Amino acid sequence: MTRRAGIGGRRLRIGIDTGGTFTDVVALDEDTGEIVxxxxxxxPADPAEGFEAGVRKALELLGASRTDVTALAHGTTVATNQLLEDRLEDLGFVTTEGFEFVLEIARQSVPDGYGNSYFWVKPPRIVPVHRVRTVGGRMDHTGTEIRPFDEASAVAAARWFREHxxxxxxxxxxxxxxDPAHELRMREVLLxxxxxxxxxxxxxxxxEYREYxxxxxxxxxxAVKPTMARYxxxxxxxxxxxxxxxGGVLSAEEVVRQPITTVLSGPAAGALGAAFVTRAAGRGSVITLDGGGTSTDVAVVLDCEPTLTTEGTIGRHPVKIPMIDIVTVGAGGGSVAWLSPEGTMKVGPRSAGADPGPRCYGxxxxxxxxxxxxxxLGRIPPHLLGGEIPLDVDAARDGVEALAAKLGMTAERAxxxxxxxxxxxxxxxxxxxxVKRGLDVRDYPLVAFGGSGPLLxxxxxxxxxxxxxxxxxNPGNLSAFGLLTVDxxxxxxxxxxERDAELDLDALGAVWSELQREAAVALEREGFPPSDHRFARSADLRYHGQAFEVRVPAPDGPCDDAxxxxxxxxxxxxxxxxxGYCYRDDPxxxxxxxxxxxxxxxxxxxxxxxRxxxxxxxxxxxxxxxVFYDxxxxxxxxxxxxxxxxxxxxGPAVIEEFGSTLPLHPGFQARVDGHGNLVVTR
Structure with missing residues (x-):
C-alpha cells in the first residue's frame, strides 16, 4: 500500500504496545529506515495517558511532530483486562424461544480433567438467566425458516432491556x-x-455453528464494545x-465494530515481531517467550508463521475467533512471591503491576x-531504562530478607x-x-523478549x-516493533x-466467493485498491463422528475434483x-x-x-x-x-541494554549474530 507523507513532510510509522507495567514504543522513519x-x-487507570505519553516521547527523540505521523499501530490490553477482571455488568442476551438456558447448560467439560470434578463448581454465567430474553421464530441448520420471526416478542424483549x-x-x-435474517430483524427492533x-x-x-x-x-x-469505543x-x-x-491490524473504525478481535492484541504483536526477526536470521521455527511485568506469553512459530487456533479462552470465557495460539502464565517481573497456608513459597499469578509495582520501584x-x-542477586542493574527509573535495591533486600526469615533460609536462597x-x-x-500439541520442545530455539523475557x-x-x-x-520493545510488520x-x-463423498463443489465455490467478496469490501474500506488485495482460503475438516476439526490451508483456483x-x-x-494417525486408506x-x-x-x-x-x-x-548465580x-x-x-x-556475565537485561549464567555463552541478535548456548 502506498503511503503518503505526513503533513509535516516526513513519513513516520509508530507502533505502541500497552502492557501492564510499561508502554513500549517503536518509531520508524520510512524514508531513512531510522528506528527509535x-x-x-x-x-492502568487511564491507558490513553500512557499511549499519548509514549507518542510524545518518540516524536521528541526523532525531532518530529504529530503531523509527520502517517500511521499508528496499537496493541492494547483494554478488552483483555476487562474480561480477565470480569467487568461485564449490565449485559443482556437475546436468543431463540426455548433456548434461554443455553448459557447455563454450557459444556460438560471440566477444567484440569475429571480428577477435580468432585470439587469444581460451575462459574457464574456471563449473563445470568434473569437477563436473558427469548424471541419466537426458528431456522433449521440449512437456513430454511421453520417458524417466522415473532416481532411482538422481539419488541417486548427490547423494551424490557430499555426499562432495566x-x-x-x-x-x-x-x-x-x-441464514442471518432473523438476527438482522432483531437488530432493527432493538435500535x-x-x-x-x-x-x-x-x-x-x-x-459458525456450535451455539454455546x-x-x-x-x-x-x-461486553467490550462500549469500553473499546470510549478508549x-x-x-x-x-x-x-x-x-x-x-495476527493482523484494523483501523480504529473497524475495530469498534468488532472489538472482540483485539482480545489478544499485545501478545499477538510479540509473536509476529519474533517471527519477523527470526525469519531474517534464517530460523523458521521457534518458541517465542514474551516476558512482561504482569505475565509471560508463550507461542510457537512454525515455518515463519505463528500457529493459529479458534479454541481460545480469555479468563473463563471461551472465545471462538481466529487468534494466535498463545499460552499466558502469571510469571512476569511484577509477579508477587507469597507463602501458602502450608508455609510453602509460591510466585504469581497476582502481580504488583505498574502502581505501586515491585518494592525496588520505590x-x-x-x-x-x-x-x-x-x-x-545483582542480575539487573540498579536502574531501569538507562537510568530513568532508579531502583531501591535496599528496599528489595529488606523484603526478601523478611520472606527468607519466615522460611528459615538466607536471602540469596530465597x-x-x-x-x-x-x-x-x-x-x-x-x-x-x-508437548501437549505433539511438538518436541528440544527441536526449537527460544526467542526471549519483553522487559523480563531474557532474564530466565x-x-x-x-x-x-x-x-x-x-x-x-531491543527485546523490551519487540511487541511494539511487531506492530510495524503486520498486514x-x-x-x-x-x-x-457435508460428507466429502457427497460434496457439492459448485455450492462450495459459491460460499468461498461470497466470503471473498465480504473480505474485499472490508479491504476497500481500509483504503486498499483491488490490485493490493490478497486472500487466503482454509477449511476445517474432520473424520465423521469426531467432535472437533482440523484446519488446513486450501489452494487458490477453481473448486474442482483436484x-x-x-x-x-x-x-x-x-x-x-x-x-500420530490418519485414515487416508480407509475412507x-x-x-x-x-x-x-x-x-x-x-x-x-x-x-x-x-539490515x-x-x-x-x-x-x-x-x-x-x-552478581549471585551459584x-x-x-x-x-x-x-x-x-x-x-x-x-x-x-558467563558468568551480565549484558545490559535500555529495555532489558540478559544474566549470562556460568557455563553459557552469548554470540552476536549478523543482525545483532544474541544467540545463547551452553
Missing amino acids: TTKTRST GIRAIGVCFLHSYA REHPEAVVSLSCEVLR ERSVTTLVDA LRRIAGGRLRVMKSN QGGTEVTVTDAHAV ATGILEISAWNQANAIRQIT ACRLLDLLGLPAAVIPV VKNDYVRTRV FRAEVVRRFHDAHENLY GRHPVEWVNLRVSGIGPITRPVL ERPPGGDSEPAGVRR EWTEAPIYQRERLAPGTVVA
Whole structure:
C-alpha cells in the first residue's frame, strides 16, 4: 500500500504496545529506515495517558511532530483486562424461544480433567438467566425458516432491556450462521425501541455453528464494545490501526465494530515481531517467550508463521475467533512471591503491576516480586531504562530478607527460589504450547523478549533442553516493533457440514466467493485498491463422528475434483502430524467431513528492513558488579549496543541494554549474530 507523507513532510510509522507495567514504543522513519525505541510507564487507570505519553516521547527523540505521523499501530490490553477482571455488568442476551438456558447448560467439560470434578463448581454465567430474553421464530441448520420471526416478542424483549437500563446486548439465534435474517430483524427492533443499545449479532461476530461458543463469543463482543469505543475515541486519529488476535491490524473504525478481535492484541504483536526477526536470521521455527511485568506469553512459530487456533479462552470465557495460539502464565517481573497456608513459597499469578509495582520501584510497593529477587542477586542493574527509573535495591533486600526469615533460609536462597519457581512456571507454559500439541520442545530455539523475557533464558535452556535462546535487538520493545510488520487482516467463516463423498463443489465455490467478496469490501474500506488485495482460503475438516476439526490451508483456483482431493490430502497429513494417525486408506469406515470454510482478506503493508551489521566494535566490559548465580562473583557487565557481530561473551556475565537485561549464567555463552541478535548456548 502506498503511503503518503505526513503533513509535516516526513513519513513516520509508530507502533505502541500497552502492557501492564510499561508502554513500549517503536518509531520508524520510512524514508531513512531510522528506528527509535523507547518506553513509558503504563497508566492502568487511564491507558490513553500512557499511549499519548509514549507518542510524545518518540516524536521528541526523532525531532518530529504529530503531523509527520502517517500511521499508528496499537496493541492494547483494554478488552483483555476487562474480561480477565470480569467487568461485564449490565449485559443482556437475546436468543431463540426455548433456548434461554443455553448459557447455563454450557459444556460438560471440566477444567484440569475429571480428577477435580468432585470439587469444581460451575462459574457464574456471563449473563445470568434473569437477563436473558427469548424471541419466537426458528431456522433449521440449512437456513430454511421453520417458524417466522415473532416481532411482538422481539419488541417486548427490547423494551424490557430499555426499562432495566441494559445497554450492551448480544443476539444469537439458533442456526443463524446458515441464514442471518432473523438476527438482522432483531437488530432493527432493538435500535428502534432502544436507541441507546449497543448490539452484537452472532452472524457478524462468528458465523459458525456450535451455539454455546457462538453465544459466549457474541456476548463478549457486546461486553467490550462500549469500553473499546470510549478508549479508541480518546486516542484515535484518522491513522490509527489496532492489533488483532489473528495476527493482523484494523483501523480504529473497524475495530469498534468488532472489538472482540483485539482480545489478544499485545501478545499477538510479540509473536509476529519474533517471527519477523527470526525469519531474517534464517530460523523458521521457534518458541517465542514474551516476558512482561504482569505475565509471560508463550507461542510457537512454525515455518515463519505463528500457529493459529479458534479454541481460545480469555479468563473463563471461551472465545471462538481466529487468534494466535498463545499460552499466558502469571510469571512476569511484577509477579508477587507469597507463602501458602502450608508455609510453602509460591510466585504469581497476582502481580504488583505498574502502581505501586515491585518494592525496588520505590513507589510504595510492599510485596516481594520477581524483579526484587533479580535486583537483590545483582542480575539487573540498579536502574531501569538507562537510568530513568532508579531502583531501591535496599528496599528489595529488606523484603526478601523478611520472606527468607519466615522460611528459615538466607536471602540469596530465597531470591534464587523465587526465580526458580518463576522459571518452572514459564517452562510449564512452554510445555503446554509444545508437548501437549505433539511438538518436541528440544527441536526449537527460544526467542526471549519483553522487559523480563531474557532474564530466565539460561535457566529455561537447562530445564527444557532447548538448543539455544535468541535475544533480539531491543527485546523490551519487540511487541511494539511487531506492530510495524503486520498486514491488515480480516477473517470470514461459514459453516457448511457435508460428507466429502457427497460434496457439492459448485455450492462450495459459491460460499468461498461470497466470503471473498465480504473480505474485499472490508479491504476497500481500509483504503486498499483491488490490485493490493490478497486472500487466503482454509477449511476445517474432520473424520465423521469426531467432535472437533482440523484446519488446513486450501489452494487458490477453481473448486474442482483436484482442489477437493488436495484439501483432503492436507487434512490427512495434518491429522497424522497432530495425533500420530490418519485414515487416508480407509475412507469407507472413516469418511471425511467438511465443516467450516474460511477466507482471510489481507492488505499488505511496507515492512521495515533488518539490515546486517558490520563486524568490529568494542567488546570490552563496561565494568563489574557483584552478581549471585551459584555464589557471589565479580561479574563483567557489558553494554549490548557496543557488542559487534562475531563477539562472544562467556558467563558468568551480565549484558545490559535500555529495555532489558540478559544474566549470562556460568557455563553459557552469548554470540552476536549478523543482525545483532544474541544467540545463547551452553
